Amino acid sequence: MPGTCGAAVAMSTTSKLHRYEGTAIAVTYDAARCIHSAECVRTLPTVFDPRAKPWINTGGAGAHAVEAAVRRCPTGALHVERPDGVPESPPATNTATLTADGPTYVRGDLVLMTADGDVGLTDTRVALCRCGASQNKPFCDGSHRKSGFRDDATLRAAESPPPPHPGGRLAIRARANGPLMLTGPLTVVGATDRRAFSESTFLCRCGASGNKPYCDGTHKKIGFTA
Numbered sequence: 395m396p397g398t399c400g401a402a403v404a405m406s407t408t409s410k411l412h413r414y415e416g417t418a419i420a421v422t423y424d425a426a427r428c429i430h431s432a433e434c435v436r437t438l439p440t441v442f443d444p445r446a447k448p449w450i451n452t453g454g455a456g457a458h459a460v461e462a463a464v465r466r467c468p469t470g471a472l473h474v475e476r477p478d479g480v481p482e483s484p485p486a487t488n489t490a491t492l493t494a495d496g497p498t499y500v501r502g503d504l505v506l507m508t509a510d511g512d513v514g515l516t517d518t519r520v521a522l523c524r525c526g527a528s529q530n531k532p533f534c535d536g537s538h539r540k541s542g543f544r545d546d547a548t549l550r551a552a553e554s555p556p557p558p559h560p561g562g563r564l565a566i567r568a569r570a571n572g573p574l575m576l577t578g579p580l581t582v583v584g585a586t587d588r589r590a591f592s593e594s595t596f597l598c599r600c601g602a603s604g605n606k607p608y609c610d611g612t613h614k615k616i617g618f619t620a
């Protein structure tokens with residue numbers, strides 16, 4: 395994140411993957427998916443320092459601390475590669491956390507599908523655009539700050555708690571000129587920690603729905619293209 399803030403398979407067309415080697419652990423950084431939330435810098439400034447070159451010093455803390463800090467990155471811009479080759483394990487449940495005036499942070503056992511239905515990326519953390527202005531859809535690229543997107547992340551739907559064992563893979567597919575279709579167990583988390591569980595979720599990504607975070611068909615009226 396210079397400037398301020400899984401087993402990943404490249405999907406982003408603007409992917410700029412950098413690798414920072416350490417003796418105990420390597421860190422990879424996809425600049426195209428960093429939205430400068432600075433979570434890494436706040437968590438471990440001895441490793442993540444945007445004023446330093448290189449800005450990631452994997453030797454600045456122990457491997458466990460580096461791994462824990464990387465897991466806090468909400469966008470999946472950061473990942474670690476361990477010497478034993480074991481990938482980052484996903485959390486037990488899939489969540490989509492709405493941020494006020496910003497993206498949706500999705501965590502879990504995630505697979506992003508291409509328009510053709512192929513696997514584009516598997517990951518445990520992604521930040522998905524919900525303002526419609528990102529140049530790196532379906533990922534957030536920070537454009538909501540310039541576009542003036544406003545939504546207080548309120549979840550108006552009735553609270554529906556998840557079942558006892560809601561684990562499983564979540565498939566995410568961006569429909570052409572339409573919403574994000576999420577198939578699999580998912581808990582949407584809104585402001586004040588209000589939660590809604592579903593197995594099939596359509597999230598607005600044009601920014602204009604009157605029923606955010608869900609799609610209400612407004613994308614057709616505004617001629618959203620993506």
Ligand code: SF4
Nearest residue numbers: 399428431432434467
């Ligand atoms: S936590 Fe992730 S998104 Fe935030 S600044 Fe660091 S690398 Fe970028």
Ligand code: FES
Nearest residue numbers: 598599600609612
């Ligand atoms: S994608 Fe925004 S209303 Fe459907």
